[in-house]
Amino acid sequence: MSKFILGEAIKGAHKIVKKAEERLNQAIAEKGENCPVSFPDTAYFIPIIYSILGHKVEKLGDFKPVLEKSKSLLPQEPTEKLWLPYLGPGLDAGMATLFAEEIIEATKYLIGPIPVDGIWLGAPNDVILRERGVEFTDGRAPGFAVVVGAAPNNEIAVKIAQELQSASLYTFFCGHTNGVSVAEQLAEEGIDLGWETRLVPFGKDIYSAIYAIGFAVRAAMAFGGIPAGDFRRILMYVKNRIFAFLLALGHIDEEKYATAAGAISFGAPTLTDTDIPEILPTGICLYEHVVSNVPYEEMVDKALEVRGLKIEVTKIELPVAYGPAFEGERVRKENLYLEAGGAKSTSFELLTMAPSEEVEDDKIEVIGPEIESFPEGSKIPLAIVAKVAGAKMKREFEPVLERQIHRFINEAQGVMHIGQRDINWIRISKEAQKKGLKLRHLGDIIRGKLLADYGRIVDKVQVTIYTEEGKVKELLEGARKIFHERDERLQALSDESVDIYYSCTLCQSFAPTHVCVITPERIGLCGAYTWLDGGAAYEIDPTGGNQPIEKGALIDAEKGIWEGVNEFIKKKSGGKIENVSLYSMIHDPMTCCGCFECILAILPMTNGIMVVQRGYQGMTPTGMTFSTLAGMVGGGQQTPGFMGVGKTYLASKKFISYDGGLLRLVWMPKELKEELRPMLQKRAEELGVPDLVDKIADETVTTTEEEVLAFMEKVGHPSLTMAALL
């Protein structure tokens, strides 16, 4: 019964809070109360403490009231007889535990041992949060598992981890059993660990469980827009959006019980292989709270059932595992069986539509030798040619669907895919080959996923895979012609040439007033949705997040204001946003959710603007990092002077054209500059300033606004002589 469990949790909580006190005293003794303390690169302070208590910890001394709070939450252990209610107090002890564990982990960054050590990654920064956290809110990641302790052997560890991967879950590892942890067991077996494979080792101490929960509460604040301190909404957001659970393998000590009690308040139940009592009644978690004696072969399925999690996995008969968790997995040279493309051999992929009678569904053919005919290490010629048919299929959806091939193939375990069209690069690992993966399986994957994800527009899929040099080369010419025609068509598209734009409100679950307007010349701010994608998505799901917007009567061509667009936005933002200028970042700019690839910001002194991309960790001339800026502009607000945009929008003719366009750009990180250089160069030439790109300062020049101005004067940046921006 739960008396034992909560009794152990309460004992554990007392221990951990005491340990936090000792650690804090030691840290203060060594570093002083005013010593700054934080987890690396986060704008969310010490996140659980910040989100639940609304208390910003910036220096060691700020932990003192938190410690006092933790102590005040510690209840007495339940007595043997005539006990008082222990569930509520036990859950309080769990929360006290999490606060204390954050103190312990945070002080490690000051007085050691540093949590980043070997396979252990320690605290995830805000870049990871933005990239990965959003997956929890848009559904790409259905949730996460916290795996505590060790499996009885490596084989079971691998099996459980791969089942979790196949369910597309993130798996966070913390704690150990008798000095062994599942993450170490996986590492021994050569399993790729890290955010890319969704197998993330946080730390060997159970205390590092706070990185998992801290990640969830940061998502609640960042994507849910819930203010710190509004603990009830934070907890309910995590419970109802980010489905998490704990798998405790091996002996459960008091400290693990205490941590698990903390997780329960976030709706995360615990399952274990160990023989302990259970807590089956529901209510804090969605279903059961503690389930024990779970056999290993049922563990992941049982966990999904207990957490109430439905995983939609496309069932494709494959000899290897399949799912988003394998998307980021690399196939390294030493592990390579064969590869195609990547400038090493002729390779391309092409998807076209055809009349229904010309497409034989499920016909997957390999013309030329199959995988076993190639010796290990081969660089093979490869053409993947898919033909699709469907009543609702349109020619303009071809590139949209073709681009999905990258993700489809990448999600197979042991297969890596980079690029697209005739610049693709595919690698297949030795293990995958050994397990029986054939080239024809690539066709099976493409067909299976197209029908699963795009079944509303695609009815039939036929895939032919060519592996003979001559044939591949011959087909390539035809393919290139098609690619060229597509580009021409795309070039001809403009905001003026169409009557319909597309909306994207996929992010309204966390930014309720955000309405993205996607036009032919303005990609969605996340960079993932072009106007064509919007159209395809609408066909696939007519009631989904992408709706057509009749642009209606033109109100202001310069600013990019249409009657129909405004009406649509007003309706979809619940009346909060009334007017949007599509071509200005100053006058009623578009709202931002939180998924923007880049942020634009005015640098008033320079009469220009800067741009910074997600992932850039340094300082910018605004005096703010990307994280800080992101916190400012997200959440569905209009923030004049700041705006989130997709990268390729920078090279669009309509890039803030009312405010002066690309010529206003005075600073950008070097990495982004180089990535976008070809398209920026082209646009700069159109604008008559062919050397513009090099007149844009970057962090190698300066990160202060004054020095940006000095640099502009030195190189003669065009923005200096343009009309006043403000």
Next chain:
Amino acid sequence: MKSPEERSFDKVAQKVLKKAEQDKVETVWDRREAMRSCSFGEAGTCCRICTMGPCRINPKDPEGGKGICGATAEVIAMRNLARMVAAGTAAHSDHGRDIAKALRLISLGQLPGYGILDQWKLTELALELEIELNNKPTEKIAEEVSSWALSEFGNQEGELTFLKRAPKPRQEIWHKLGIAPRGIDREVVETLHRTTMGVDQDFESIWLQALRTSLADGWGGSMIATELSDVILRTPQPLRSQVNLGVLEEKLVNILIHGHEPLLSDAIARVAREEEIVKYAREKGASGVNVAGICCTGNEVLMRQGVPIAGNHLHQELAIITGAVEAMVVDVQCVMMSLAEVAKCYHTLIITTSPKAKIPGATHIEFDEHRVMEVAREIVKKAIDNFPNRDTKKVNIPEGKMDLVAGFSHETIKYMLGGFYRASYRPLNDAIIWGRIKGVVGIVGCNNCRIPQDKSIVSMTEELIANDILVVHTGCSAIASAKAGLLIPEAAEKAGKGLREICEAVGIPPVLHMGSCVDNSRILVAGCEMVREGGIGKDISELPIAGVAAEWMSEKAEAIGHYFVASGVNVFLGIPHPISGSPKASKLVYEEAEKMLGAKFYYEEDSAILTSKIIDLINNKREFLQITKKPERVLYDMAMRRELPTE
């Protein structure tokens, strides 16, 4: 003469009843057995509201008979019933008024010895009342809250503030029937007016006013009493204590506090622990002072201070008969006049303290709000002074006391189900939906010497918990179950499998003590919270819950029963309404009420039949809610998750 076993179900009481016989002390049971009750009174068809009569209508020929003024049986019966409700409402509400006045004095610094012990509750209340909080000192907020509370009594228009706590459909029913009370005093006065000679002579119309009056109690006077007592004396939290006459101590000065109001008794319990007082007791030959409670004053100090309980209503005389009580300090309500007579046989002092309640033969030491602590000390010293007068030959404290866990306020229930951060009724609602708990039944009210003390309460409670029905208690019913050992967490063993599982998960007894009889308002708030949490009905009347007054006797119980029914809770009576002389009035309250209110009264003499009817009702409600089968386990995909609330 009935045997002690026929008189009381409580073995400890049986022992003392034997002693009473030996000591030749007359008790309530003796008088009951000697009494030939007036059958017209019992039938409700005796009318004394003017001097043309009195009139009486033969219950055997109700249709034929008329009063002198022409009043029919149903009008006479209903007028009498309405007047009982008004009196009960007046009792609870006058108690509430005194608490509101106390809060006012505290806010003005004029009630030394008292303060605001529950700042959090005061803040919550102020927020609910939309009182601006910005930087106001606590006293100022308390003053505004008390002003609001006092104004609720004198309100002439609009409706009582707390009615808004009820689910919307319930408020709509009240509005449709025109029974939303305006002011507490106003409804009591109007009931007295409407039921006097020659006013309201439509029995249905009279009953509607009775319902309105009762709502002024449940959602007015009683709720104010509970809420403000919590503010002043702290919201109850789970605690351990003991119950039954065995809590009296041979070596200590025993002071019993009896009645209903918590303020003076709270002071007495505190004063008794003062070093100086203990020293004084030692000087008089005792080793200290023992304070224990009877009835609801006892429940008030039990819930907040863990002061032990000597017994419930029918224990008041028995306690004195132990010969070990130095003083019984009484305030208001349920205090039998016979106490002074019983006390004459022993050394016990009966000390009356309320300016509203004096008893011949008792010592009167009045509660003076400006010097409460002094008065409390004076009373305690008087009791100590009486210790040497104890006649050891007459002392026989029966063996027998039982452990208990009490303190289950509405707030505590929320907390214990989710901790501070996730406090909610969700786990309770879930338990009901999943069928671990079939329903919740509030067994409340008094003892009544017409039937064996505690027997119905305890047997019904045991049967209900065995059927996976969570029982909540207030008042003397709580004490009855406590004495029977049902308020200890180990009693979960007596519960059905599902309820037991919940008890073990949370660490609670299967029977929860929610406080005194004004604290029935906590049950109303809990009902609202269950509706708000969702999944088990949109109105209180849809919840799988019921109210029970198994051994009721007081007019206050009539008020409580009526406000339960008016709030949508079916009420099961072990003692009938005194209206049996009118089939029409009976039909209205026992049948037709359901159409109007979604709830009605039930009466059964046999408590086993009554229990099975309750279980049937709960099952019917479950059927209506379509929760008779274990719900399908829903697995959530992303689209479904987006529909889940995050508030």
